[in-house]
Amino acid sequence: MSFIYLSTILILAIFLGFELIRKVPATLHTPLMSGANAISGVTLIGALAYAGGDYSILSKTLACLSVCLATINVVGGYMVTDRMLAMFKSK
Template sequence: MEAVLLAFILMLSVFLGFELIAKVPATLHTPLMSGANAISGITVVGAIIAAGADLGPWSTWLGALAVFFATVNVVGGYMVTDRMLSMFKKKDSDTRGDS
């Protein structure tokens, strides 16, 4: 019975997440996703706790894998944010013409 409830919650969250993301305008999608990836640094902390829990070798390996993927997600979020912000920086060339 518990597995059915968990499967229902998973399917409901997938549907809700898809509907929410589909409603976001394209101009806001990148800033929202990069912010969400940066916030997911909390996942790194949880993965470190899971990797350090002494529940057997599977727990350690899966926790280490979670640390890796969560770190990739956070770094990717910061890289997307940096790339997005670099589009708004002024060019280095002097455009005033008063040399």
């Protein structure tokens, strides 16, 4: 029963995220991405806490995968944000 419940939440979150991002104007994309990086940082901390716990091997594997993906998202997001902000600096 919990698998169905969690799968429903995941599918709704994916749909909601897609609909929200699709309707954002281009001028607000960079500030929105900076905020999303902060949220990914929270996800990274949660995944690290879960990976270090005493859970099954499948849970630990998924948590390690989550750590890798969240790290890529955070680092890549900040690199893009830094590059966008560098465009506004005087030469």
